[in-house]
Amino acid sequence: MRIIEGKNPVMEALRSDAQIDTILISKEAAQGSFAKVIEMAKAKNILIKNVDKAMLDRLSENKIHQGIIAEAMEYEYKEIDDILDYAKKKGEKPFVIILDEITDVHNLGAIIRSAECLGAHGVIIPKRRAAQVNGVVAKSSAGAIEFLPVARVTNISNAIEELKSKGLWIYGADMDGEKYIYEEKFDVPVGLVIGNEGFGIGRLVKERCDTIVKIPMKGNVNSLNASCAASVIIYEIMKQRTI
Incomplete structure (x- = not known):
């Protein structure tokens, strides 16, 4: 239950x-x-x-x-193909959020909320060493979890390879990225990887990304938490696809 x-x-x-x-x-x-x-x-x-x-x-x-x-009833996780089918039904290029070991349930819920509000088609999470969908996630997502497909996979690297084989371009979010988010054109099918709250994207996952992007920072604090960073980048992708 x-x-x-x-x-x-x-x-x-x-x-x-x-x-x-x-x-x-x-x-x-x-x-x-x-x-x-x-x-x-x-x-x-x-x-x-x-x-x-x-x-x-x-x-x-x-x-x-x-x-x-x-x-x-217990949350019914979807498959990757369900997310891609959702994009197809909407007549849009796929936009998938891939979470590499996000462990805080509030962050997971907040990311799902931003993803749903800003036009992503689904979220992929790992089965182990990561937050799973529960009541706290549902509350933090403000109900977005009921509308956005969430797929749970055994291996994030393998999931990325599957998405790439289906035409998605994979972007990793990292403060040492090679491009600022506004310098990249997100007019292709997109998979966006957001890393763990503490150590970011794992090495093997990062190696499978096509491009690493970063958020321009101007304050004395040079980093955002995972859900805030995800929201900024998701918004940039949505803005480019809308305007």
């Missing part, structure tokens, strides 16, 4: 095809604030239960449930 916490993530799950079993609402919460959620749940014949806040506190993974939790 997967826990979806907070008003907005629950509403986005209801708008999507997520298989929700039950919605739990705190007896202590202002019921009027959940009127729309209740209406949407009833339209889908989803069971609604009024429970004590203490029960929600016990179930909550991030302790910010806002008085509402949905119990849903």
Whole structure:
């Protein structure tokens, strides 16, 4: 069973095809604030239960449930081909985010949120030594996880080779990159690699990237955290493809 916490993530799950079993609402919460959620749940014949806040506190993974939790089926990871098919259905060149051992669930959720909002077609994560989709990720993504395909693979390097064989150009994000992001033309099918919060992209993964790009920095602090860096580069790619 997967826990979806907070008003907005629950509403986005209801708008999507997520298989929700039950919605739990705190007896202590202002019921009027959940009127729309209740209406949407009833339209889908989803069971609604009024429970004590203490029960929600016990179930909550991030302790910010806002008085509402949905119990849903476990997240269904997709395949790489599902991501590419999603791009094809939209009539767009594939744009895939590849995460090399992102370990913080809040970073994973934030990256998924930026990716969905800014037009990426999916995210690829490794099965091991990395954050996985859970309730905290769903909350941090503000519900974007319900709309953006996330594929889980055994080996990121092999996944990159598969994407390259299908026509994608792979860009790695690194502060020592050979080009600034605005100097590159992202008018091709793109795979963007974002590395671990501490040590960045692994050596073997970096060797498989076609180009390493960097973000121009002008402050005294010369680095951004993984989710912020991802958002900046994802935006640049979206901007070039839109304007």
